[in-house]
Amino acid sequence: MQNFLAKNGPIISTYFLIAISFWIIFLIIIPQIYMLDLSFRPNLPPLLRGGEEDVYTLTHYKHFLFGSETSKDAYNFVDLNVFFKTLATAVVITVLSLFFCYPIAFYIAKVAEHKTARFLIVSLIVPFWINELLRAFALRILFAGEGVINNALLNAGLMDNAINFIGQDVALFTGLTYAYLLLMMFPLYNALESLDTNQLEAAKDLGSSTLRTHWRIVIPHAKAGIASGSTMVFMLTAGALATPVVLSSPNTFWFTQLIYQWFNMNDNWSRGAAYSVLLLLVSVIFVLLMMKIFRIKVGEIVK
Amino acid sequence: MSADVELQNISINFGDFYAAKNVSVMINKGEFFSFLGPSGCGKTTILRTISGFLEPSQGQVLIGGKNMAGIGPNKRPTSLIFQNLALFPLMSVADNISFSLEVRGHSKANRRARAEELLDLVALEGQGDKKVHELSGGQRQRVAIARALAIEPEVLLLDEPLSALDLKLRQKMRSELRAIQKRVGITFIYITHDQGEALTMSDRVAVMNEGRIEQVDTCQAVYEQPKTPFVASFVGENNPFHGKITACKNNLVEVSCDGNKFVADIGKIDCELSKKLTAGKKIILFVRPESISIKNNKTKTQNSFTAKLDSVEFEGHLQNLFLTTGSGMKVRLSVPNTEEISHLNVGQSMDFTFAAQNAVILPEGNLAVD
Numbered sequence: 001m002q003n004f005l006a007k008n009g010p011i012i013s014t015y016f017l018i019a020i021s022f023w024i025i026f027l028i029i030i031p032q033i034y035m036l037d038l039s040f041r042p043n044l045p046p047l048l049r050g051g052e053e054d055v056y057t058l059t060h061y062k063h064f065l066f067g068s069e070t071s072k073d074a075y076n077f078v079d080l081n082v083f084f085k086t087l088a089t090a091v092v093i094t095v096l097s098l099f100f101c102y103p104i105a106f107y108i109a110k111v112a113e114h115k116t117a118r119f120l121i122v123s124l125i126v127p128f129w130i131n132e133l134l135r136a137f138a139l140r141i142l143f144a145g146e147g148v149i150n151n152a153l154l155n156a157g158l159m160d161n162a163i164n165f166i167g168q169d170v171a172l173f174t175g176l177t178y179a180y181l182l183l184m185m186f187p188l189y190n191a192l193e194s195l196d197t198n199q200l201e202a203a204k205d206l207g208s209s210t211l212r213t214h215w216r217i218v219i220p221h222a223k224a225g226i227a228s229g230s231t232m233v234f235m236l237t238a239g240a241l242a243t244p245v246v247l248s249s250p251n252t253f254w255f256t257q258l259i260y261q262w263f264n265m266n267d268n269w270s271r272g273a274a275y276s277v278l279l280l281l282v283s284v285i286f287v288l289l290m291m292k293i294f295r296i297k298v299g300e301i302v303k
Numbered sequence: 304m305s306a307d308v309e310l311q312n313i314s315i316n317f318g319d320f321y322a323a324k325n326v327s328v329m330i331n332k333g334e335f336f337s338f339l340g341p342s343g344c345g346k347t348t349i350l351r352t353i354s355g356f357l358e359p360s361q362g363q364v365l366i367g368g369k370n371m372a373g374i375g376p377n378k379r380p381t382s383l384i385f386q387n388l389a390l391f392p393l394m395s396v397a398d399n400i401s402f403s404l405e406v407r408g409h410s411k412a413n414r415r416a417r418a419e420e421l422l423d424l425v426a427l428e429g430q431g432d433k434k435v436h437e438l439s440g441g442q443r444q445r446v447a448i449a450r451a452l453a454i455e456p457e458v459l460l461l462d463e464p465l466s467a468l469d470l471k472l473r474q475k476m477r478s479e480l481r482a483i484q485k486r487v488g489i490t491f492i493y494i495t496h497d498q499g500e501a502l503t504m505s506d507r508v509a510v511m512n513e514g515r516i517e518q519v520d521t522c523q524a525v526y527e528q529p530k531t532p533f534v535a536s537f538v539g540e541n542n543p544f545h546g547k548i549t550a551c552k553n554n555l556v557e558v559s560c561d562g563n564k565f566v567a568d569i570g571k572i573d574c575e576l577s578k579k580l581t582a583g584k585k586i587i588l589f590v591r592p593e594s595i596s597i598k599n600n601k602t603k604t605q606n607s608f609t610a611k612l613d614s615v616e617f618e619g620h621l622q623n624l625f626l627t628t629g630s631g632m633k634v635r636l637s638v639p640n641t642e643e644i645s646h647l648n649v650g651q652s653m654d655f656t657f658a659a660q661n662a663v664i665l666p667e668g669n670l671a672v673d
Contacts, residue, residue: 196387196389198385198386198389199389201356201376201383201385201389202385202390202391203402204375204376204377205377205382206377206382206402206403206406206450206451206453207378207403207406207454208377208402208403212406216391216394216405217391217393221393
């Protein structure tokens with residue numbers, strides 16, 4: 001602390017301290033504690049809040065697991081189903097994202113000439129200036145029943161009936177993968193960029209095939225970048241709202257949509273809060289578990 | 304097994320820039336051969352061409368008599384040791400060494416045995432389970448050598464692998480490399496800008512400048528009978544005297560350099576070169592700093608000149624004297640530090656002398672720039 005003060009001088013040190021504490025305390029800790037607190041309280045009309053009935057309760061969590069008291073099912077299958085389907089889809093999206101980003105990031109970091117690399121990075125970034133909702137609707141136009149793709153295929157005589165891209169959730173997968181692509185791309189690119197190109201040549205000189213070089217040299221080197229990108233894509237996909245609202249099929253329900261309904265349409269903030277807490281908690285546990293399995297330390301992913 | 308390497312008229316250009324031009328050389332089986340030259344002279348390009356990372360724009364590489372055109376680095380009987388070694392930091396030492404065997408599908412036990420064997424060869428017994436970063440610079444060097452030798456290449460290519468080491472270790476590694484080469488008996492092709500390295504280790508040296516080979520010879524010949532002014536000035540220290548030939552008598556050539564008359568014995572140089580040395584020709588006469596001595600009454604002189612002593616520099620085993628001649632030429636002279644020179648005063652003018660046999664005469668040409 002003394003060191004920090006001596007190194008940066010009083011003005012900069014004070015600015016850092018205030019800015020960082022403000023960020024952590026006011027933007028993260030207080031709202032989350034409020035949410036956590038809210039999730040354990042009954043949903044009461046404003047007049048009764050703070051009254052006798054306002055006591056801590058597990059009713060919202062119970063609702064998530066077992067459903068409403070009038071329900072005949074043993075478990076709340078509807079919500080649980082949405083919850084696990086959301087997480088599973090987020091895993092698939094993360095894997096897809098990695099699958100598409102790895103070759104591109106490798107190409108930009110290690111193969112392309114400097115000029116080409118810069119051009120490619122710019123062309124990756126620029127489309128993301130368009131806002132998320134607009135991008136989602138643009139995909140909807142492409143994938144709609146009478147959308148660009150179907151019309152083109154039908155007019156070309158390649159098929160007789162339109163494909164239901166939205167109903168099959170093709171549009172949803174595409175949209176979600178695309179939405180957070182850069183968050184996979186950049187950590188991957190950073191990790192690959194720092195790989196000594198001589199190592200690739202050394203492996204080749206020793207007789208290694210391209211595939212083996214990637215498996216034994218490149219991927220282990222980029223492990224932290226892969227973990228960092230995957231974590232971000234998974235978390236953001238699991239918590240996405242706009243893209244699923246626009247692109248999911250009528251039968252697919254994203255867990256965030258459920259949360260949104262509790263908050264807004266049903267005006268049940270405490271239940272919304274409980275569902276949010278659950279999503280956050282399970283996502284974090286899942287990520288930590290994955291990191292444990294792949295032997296990655298939390299410190300590594302911010303390298 | 305060992306193989307010879309032949310470069311046939313190799314040129315490599317990147318657009319208008321020629322990194323190598325008409326390079327032809329025959330490197331013998333089992334030879335320790337060095338390419339020596341300043342940075343940017345094209346020696347690394349040549350090495351990358353032999354290893355297969357670069358295809359020559361013209362000409363061909365033959366290894367063991369076989370044309371290597373279109374054969375990738377992973378299919379050639381060569382192994383390359385990189386300047387920064389390029390060891391795999393996430394693998395253990397043994398895994399690094401046996402990587403080439405892993406690639407070829409050898410069993411784990413087989414790989415381990417071979418790694419142990421190679422660790423013995425490079426004097427790193429029992430260090431196989433360490434991580435690369437736990438080793439010292441010299442040890443990493445040896446791991447790189449072991450890794451390159453694992454598949455028993457016929458030719459080992461070394462791209463200045465000693466340049467990152469400190470002086471003492473570098474000197475130690477020189478003799479070690481030489482010893483390893485003797486033991487495994489394969490062809491070593493070594494790239495360096497450090498003449499000390501090239502001269503101490505190699506059987507033969509190719510001196511390169513601006514993409515061309517200036518001279519291919521034994522170390523001694525390169526030092527004592529340089530064929531071009533570049534070689535004379537690049538390999539070791541040398542004093543150039545620019546002048547003109549005034550007369551030729553048998554093996555003795557008389558030259559005039561800025562008013563000084565010198566005689567040089569050209570008996571040792573090859574006849575092709577000596578044919579070019581005719582009266583009236585512009586030449587450079589080279590004398591090594593250690594061949595010049597301070598004139599005293601006892602010395603029987605063939606060549607002498609007068610110069611002023613500018614400064615004296617102490618270099619451990621040597622003392623360097625920096626002189627300026629009457630015509631403003633800078634001359635450097637080295638005497639062993641056993642010689643007493645404390646009686647010399649800076650600013651004093653003296654006579655210096657050298658023998659005709661120690662002078663080398665070459666037609667005018669480019670010198671190496673410091």
